[in-house]
Amino acid sequence: MLQDRAPGDWLMWRRTLNGWGDSPLDQIDRDNVDDLRMVRTRALAPGSQEGTLLAYGGMLYMPNPNDHLQAIDAVTGDLVWEYRRELPDDLLEVLGGLVDVDRNVAIYGDVIIDTGNDDYVYALDAVTGEPAWETQIFDCESMPTRYTSGPIVANGKVVSGRSCRPRGGPDTCVIVAHDATTGAEVWRTRLVPAPGEPGDETWGGGPFEERVHVGSWMVPSYDPLRNSCARVLSTMEGGARHLPARGAVPARARHRPARHRARDLRGDR
Secondary structure, three states: OOOOOOOOOEOOOOOOOOOOOOOOOOOOOOOOHHHOOOOOOOOOOOOOOOOOOEEEOOEEEEEEOOOEEEEEEOOOOOEEEEEEOOOOOOHHHHHOOOOOOOOOOEEEOOEEEEEEOOOEEEEEEOOOOOEEEEEEOOOOOOOOEEOOOOOEEEOOEEEEOOEEOHHHOHHHOEEEEEEOOOOOEEEEEEOOOOOOOOOHHHHOOOOHHHOOOOEOOOOOEEEOOOOEEEEEOEOOOOOEEEEEOOOOOOOOOOOOOHHHHHHOOOOOO
């Protein structure tokens, strides 16, 4: 379904697994685009709106701020269902900003999948909006992490990243894969090397527990031929890593020594 999609479907954040964001539709072009007129509008939820619609089978699935998902009839604009996840009252205090952003959701079979800022990955029935499954990734009080982007589905696995917070420690700086059908965790790969692991020498001898800010907060892409995911990391010096979908240890990225962390945090979303 995700690779053999209809021309009018938009089944992931940038439509295709490679993240190109290209549509084959040609009814609207540069010669007639100025003839477009508004037909209808629908109010979305309050908050920081960065969501991208999914379009499938005449339905639109819209991620709103604060884990609020809506299913909308693409023809009439009528609301078919909506889901509002109950989040902890102190979430803003725990995570410290940007907790209401939700850029995308994923679709697989008959479920819509998202990651919540309560540190769960969860699936909803695409027809009814009822919860299908949910799996806790971390305890959001003791190991807080932030999710401003949802996952993609790669080879039947729900691949998600997160913006790890200093309070959560280096073990929250991970990319995790879950089974798209059951929600069971398949693998997780930590992005911060511990002493003795590859890349440890790039941290200037800094204590492991103080190595943070290797966030993988943006939506990944996937290469089905190589069965690998690519994700941009918000490290102290940037970089990208390629993760085989089977969960092997990623290639090394560059970091500045940990002592520079506090004054050189870039791109944390």
